[in-house]
Amino acid sequence: MPDRIGLSRRSFLMSSAAGTAGMLAMPAVLRAQGAGVKLGVLHPVTGALSYSGQQGRLGATIAVEELNAAGGIKGLGKIEPVLGDAQSTPDGGTAEVEKMNSAGVAAIVGGYGSSICLAVSQAASRYDLPYMVDVGVTDAIVTRGLKNTFRFGPGFGVIAKTALDNLVTLNDQAGKPAKTVMIVHEDSAFGSGLAKLLNDQLPARGFQILETIPHPTPTRDFNNVVLKIKAANPDIVIPADYYNEYVLLARTMLQQQVRPKAIYSVLGGAASSYKFVKEFPDAAKYIMDCNHWFDPRNAKALALKKKVEAQGQFFTYEVFMNYSAVLLVADAIEKAGAADRAKIIAALEGSTFVGHVMPYGPTKFVNGQNQGAAPVNTQVLENDIQVIFPAAFASSKPVFPMPA
Amino acid sequence: MLSPVILIPAILNGLLTGAVYALIALGLTLIYGVLHIINFAHGALLTAALFAAYFTQKLFGIDPYLAAFALAPLFFVLGYALQRFVIGPASHGDDRNMLLVTLGLAVIIENALLYAFHADTRTIDVRYSFETIAVGGSFLALPRVIGLGAVLIVALLLWALLRLTDTGKAIRAVAKEKLGAELSGIDVAHIYAMTFGLGTACLAVAACLLIPTYYVNPHVGNAFVLVAFTIVVLGGMGSVPGALIGGLFIGVVESLSGLYLGESLGQIGIFLIFILVLLVRPSGLFGERA
Numbered sequence: 142m143p144d145r146i147g148l149s150r151r152s153f154l155m156s157s158a159a160g161t162a163g164m165l166a167m168p169a170v171l172r173a174q175g176a177g178v179k180l181g182v183l184h185p186v187t188g189a190l191s192y193s194g195q196q197g198r199l200g201a202t203i204a205v206e207e208l209n210a211a212g213g214i215k216g217l218g219k220i221e222p223v224l225g226d227a228q229s230t231p232d233g234g235t236a237e238v239e240k241m242n243s244a245g246v247a248a249i250v251g252g253y254g255s256s257i258c259l260a261v262s263q264a265a266s267r268y269d270l271p272y273m274v275d276v277g278v279t280d281a282i283v284t285r286g287l288k289n290t291f292r293f294g295p296g297f298g299v300i301a302k303t304a305l306d307n308l309v310t311l312n313d314q315a316g317k318p319a320k321t322v323m324i325v326h327e328d329s330a331f332g333s334g335l336a337k338l339l340n341d342q343l344p345a346r347g348f349q350i351l352e353t354i355p356h357p358t359p360t361r362d363f364n365n366v367v368l369k370i371k372a373a374n375p376d377i378v379i380p381a382d383y384y385n386e387y388v389l390l391a392r393t394m395l396q397q398q399v400r401p402k403a404i405y406s407v408l409g410g411a412a413s414s415y416k417f418v419k420e421f422p423d424a425a426k427y428i429m430d431c432n433h434w435f436d437p438r439n440a441k442a443l444a445l446k447k448k449v450e451a452q453g454q455f456f457t458y459e460v461f462m463n464y465s466a467v468l469l470v471a472d473a474i475e476k477a478g479a480a481d482r483a484k485i486i487a488a489l490e491g492s493t494f495v496g497h498v499m500p501y502g503p504t505k506f507v508n509g510q511n512q513g514a515a516p517v518n519t520q521v522l523e524n525d526i527q528v529i530f531p532a533a534f535a536s537s538k539p540v541f542p543m544p545a
Numbered sequence: 546m547l548s549p550v551i552l553i554p555a556i557l558n559g560l561l562t563g564a565v566y567a568l569i570a571l572g573l574t575l576i577y578g579v580l581h582i583i584n585f586a587h588g589a590l591l592t593a594a595l596f597a598a599y600f601t602q603k604l605f606g607i608d609p610y611l612a613a614f615a616l617a618p619l620f621f622v623l624g625y626a627l628q629r630f631v632i633g634p635a636s637h638g639d640d641r642n643m644l645l646v647t648l649g650l651a652v653i654i655e656n657a658l659l660y661a662f663h664a665d666t667r668t669i670d671v672r673y674s675f676e677t678i679a680v681g682g683s684f685l686a687l688p689r690v691i692g693l694g695a696v697l698i699v700a701l702l703l704w705a706l707l708r709l710t711d712t713g714k715a716i717r718a719v720a721k722e723k724l725g726a727e728l729s730g731i732d733v734a735h736i737y738a739m740t741f742g743l744g745t746a747c748l749a750v751a752a753c754l755l756i757p758t759y760y761v762n763p764h765v766g767n768a769f770v771l772v773a774f775t776i777v778v779l780g781g782m783g784s785v786p787g788a789l790i791g792g793l794f795i796g797v798v799e800s801l802s803g804l805y806l807g808e809s810l811g812q813i814g815i816f817l818i819f820i821l822v823l824l825v826r827p828s829g830l831f832g833e834r835a
Contacts, residue, residue, distance in 0.1 A: 187665045328809050356809060
């Protein structure tokens with residue numbers, strides 16, 4: 142620590158000038174909060190993750206529009222979204238947190254990519270700024286003890302367990318035709334973390350892992366990867382990639398005529414995306430995925446789907462996850478009764494929100510993680526996406542092994 | 546892992562990728578051979594060409610292969626003008642200045658593209674993007690096979706131009722002995738600009754061949770230009786056959802190191818070769834001047 146008494150006259154003058162400037166800026170921020178509530182909406186809308194980021198922003202803005210059309214947040218007025226672009230990098234996310242903080246947002250929603258969420262949660266915690274993760278699944282996001290960080294969706298642990306349980310059930314039901322597995326994953330926090338988890342747990346459940354292939358995001362040529370798959374000839378291929386790479390991998394597999402018994406992805410970036418199914422139906426056929434999915438019995442979810450499709454957009458998981466996350470945060474701000482960060486965090490800690498569109502039940506946060514959050518299994522059948530597990534709301538029976 | 550089932554297709558894929566590398570290196574080596582400058586703006590100009598190819602397809606629906614016939618002359622003019630009116634005058638005849646001017650140009654072009662089009666990665670989708678040709682049990686992507694054919698034609702044209710036309714003779718004369726060429730009545734500034742234009746036109750063709758299977762963002766050219774530098778060093782500075790053979794070789798090296806070391810480390814083989822060539826044979830395979 143520098144000795145404060147030892148400050149020179151010049152540096153004292155400079156620091157007090159800076160302090161005064163800061164004080165002058167502060168009331169402006171506070172006054173702005175009175176006129177409504179500012180909400181940070183942060184996504185990677187440019188760069189490698191730009192498609193997912195734009196979809197996430199779409200879901201969040203629809204939620205804000207709907208809330209504002211109904212009068213905004215009770216007692217506080219309309220929500221003013223402060224849109225931010227993480228540029229698909231952790232640094233980009235951190236920079237946006239700084240901007241949003243100085244713009245005086247009450248909370249931040251979004252992040253999307255695990256690496257971005259890790260950086261954003263840390264930056265936001267410095268300002269005790271409530272942060273609701275929309276998608277980022279790395280468990281470290283909520284296990285570092287950051288009081289400000291909450292995750293509405295499920296994390297890796299839960300997703301991997303569900304995915305593995307369902308894979309075993311699927312294989313058992315079909316008479317155990319699959320024994321060998323190959324994993325193709327992108328090499329940042331999301332893909333690597335998942336690959337490690339699968340490598341730890343698949344052997345214990347009776348599957349032999351032939352090879353695990355990492356690749357960077359973006360990758361624009363999967364010929365080598367697919368050649369390796371072709372040579373090893375596994376029963377099941379498990380891809381863990383973001384959207385662009387997932388599509389390219391599936392298309393290259395089709396192109397090179399590689400047809401395993403199943404393509405079973407865990408959080409496959411494209412596997413349960415209507416965009417993928419519509420644009421490349423042949424490559425998407427029979428692909429299974431364990432991923433975020435809306436509750437098909439929920440009327441609000443179906444209305445949202447209609448609305449998104451009427452705008453000419455695809456109803457992807459980023460849309461309904463962000464839509465739900467914004468509604469949840471708005472509910473917490475209303476319960477807090479003020480755009481006060483500490484009160485909003487307290488409200489989220491005690492939140493039992495049911496107005497979302499996911500099959501999670503009422504929210505219940507323990508150490509920042511929503512306990513009811515869980516993924517479902519889907520399969521691309523007849524150019525549509527069907528839920529195949531859990532049985533409670535499955536719309537179709539799984540087709541496995543996939544027909545040649 | 547050495548099974549021919551994957552080895553042969555990997556080598557073929559490498560050759561096809563290498564062909565486009567060769568074309569980019571061809572432009573670079575031509576400019577080096579005549580102007581004796583390392584053109585740092587080469588990558589940025591490639592990025593600009595990729596954007597041009599992308600937008601002619603997106604906005605006007607013109608197939609990239611057809612667009613090559615329009616973009617190559619356009620980029621020739623652009624390259625000519627850059628050398629004649631920017632790089633030449635700004636460098637006052639000093640090679641070191643030229644190097645710095647091209648570096649500055651690279652920064653300006655890249656950031657202008659970043660400002661105009663943001664950091665998005667863009668791709669086009671043409672019907673033949675994923676069509677294949679079966680060759681002895683391996684499936685080769687059609688656009689890449691077309692690419693290889695086009696590169697061979699461009700290399701042949703370039704060779705013929707350098708050997709058979711008066712301009713070609715003048716270019717070779719300037720490359721060999723600048724002062725002598727000037728004394729025998731060759732307009733050196735014009736020949737410099739012609740060469741720069743030819744090098745830039747090569748980039749436009751390369752961009753049109755790349756865009757059906759590749760993507761474009763404001764920094765995409767850098768990845769290629771590093772590889773192209775390696776090829777120029779490997780093949781010999783200023784050598785046309787050196788660039789062609791070096792390009793094909795580097796393509797195969799990249800493909801095989803991607804296969805055996807993993808996609809994340811795919812390019813490491815290229816740079817190992819770069820260092821090896823500099824240590825063992827600094828003049829390159831076909832280099833005339835040591």
